[in-house]
Amino acid sequence: MTNTAGFLRKHWKGYAFLIPIFIVLGTFKYIPFFNAVKMSFYDWNGANVKEFIGLDNFVRLFHDDTFYASLKNIGIFTVSGMLIQLTVPLIAAVLVFHVKNMKLQNMLKVWFVIPLVIPSIVIYLTWQWIFAGEYGVLNQFLEAIGLDSWTHAWLGESKTAIWSIIFVNFPWIGGITFLLYLAGLMSISSELFEVAKLDGMNAWQRFLRLELPLVRSQVKLVMVLTIIQQIQSFENILVLTNGGPGDTTISPALYLYTKGFSYSEMGYASAIGLVLFIILLLLTLINNKFVKNTDKID
Template sequence: MSSNPLLRKIWKSKHAYLFLLPVFAVLGTFKYGPFLVALQKSLFEWNGANIDRFVGIANFVRVAGDASFLGSIRNVGILAGGALVAHLTFPLLAALLVFHIRRKRLAEWARVLFILPLIVPSIVVIKIWTWIYAGQNGLLNALLKLLGLGGLTHSWLGESATSIWALVFYNFPWIGGIYFLIYLAGLMTIPSELFESGSLDGMNVWQRLVHLELPLIRSQVRLVVMLVLIGQLQNFELPLILTGGGPGESSLTPALYLYDRAFTFNEMGYASALGIVLFAAILLLTIFVQKALKPTETMD
């Protein structure tokens, strides 16, 4: 047997690790395998059928000078900035409100009401927002007219100046169930003794938030930041259904551009290179967030 302590631990629990083999088999087939193929094909001019010519790093050189891709990076930057502001505030406020409801039964019902939207398929929600943003008979324009602000009406999804902002304000007020749960779970791990001590010290609501609650849910905040950034870099179905990336390329995202290159123009090799670049960007962003945002310090 090896003298390596890690290998000894694995060998000692070898029967438990056998149960993980099916999981790794599925991951290898549907996750790691396609990634390795994409990594290989990113070096080829490949259309998925009869063209398969090695071109080295030419696809990556093309990515660096691709105006459409660079424009999509700008768009996803706007979307990510808006999403960070939204998901670091509204779901957190909702979680704080529910956490501090004194009546247990009422707090349980409030949690259910915030979590219930998770069962609704995202495509249904996106279609509802298509109706909200509709130019002539959309709910948003009808509301503006009702308030006497008819001059502010727009074809929100059909104008270059407003399409990207329509995506930013999608799903307002942004209290997504998953982020709400993450914050609430973090708040529920805070020992009640700390709140009692804070009350005895005369902490008001603001002081309790700044000096007690936020410092103790830093791990949850860091997780939300990572999930939001990764989700926005992978943002695909929202612009595809709402705007198709248009008008022009005003709401194009990198993931949607990758999809277009692969399945509209049959540039599978170039799409693979785009995918590798997105993977590298997500990896670097994840490392940066982990370094920049420290987790909650464990309490002895």
């Protein structure tokens, strides 16, 4: 056994420094992860009833209308999220980037990211107030400009609820996307802009031929981040509508939460989580294969 002793004497320091992190990760991430996978094959209420049922949870899931409704909803969230993140924050970043006065540029940058600094729950609660049926900001505005007939209980009606959730944070600039685009623009060599000026390009041509192609790695990154984020939509929906009315705004993560904690169907909830995780994993693999190579951010 001298071999083991010698090995340890030589390497113990390297392993010793890893012990704390693996105690924490082992307890609070690895064990729960394996339990989540295991539980998805059980009928389990979290306490006394626990029975192995094989793939029954998954079979049931693929016949569950609410689950399909939730997939449809995150489809809507993802597509609209991508359209939003591709347009307004990019336009804002270009506009801020071309402000010549550096002091003003910096000030604009700081003011635009204020929503990022506010706790996200405060943002959701504020927008809940904006969308409120009675004395909500949006309805008050519509009444003030004489469009009384356009008022709605925005979050409470099935036709408007999902679009209201998407509308939160309008005009959608105050986020990470804006900062990523801006960083991308700043890394473009200033000589290129000189050339564009000499060529007599107008702002639109410059945007199409110079800025858009040169921030494409940021655009890709933003797309990936948006997809991952939207698929996991949870807190915003929980706070704003709790998935309602009916199933019109429910997301898979929120469905998991409801099944697990309101109905104590812990096994079924875990199956939902596992399917969602596999979808995300596949998307990440696709991303690593086709997109990641060109990513660069600073």
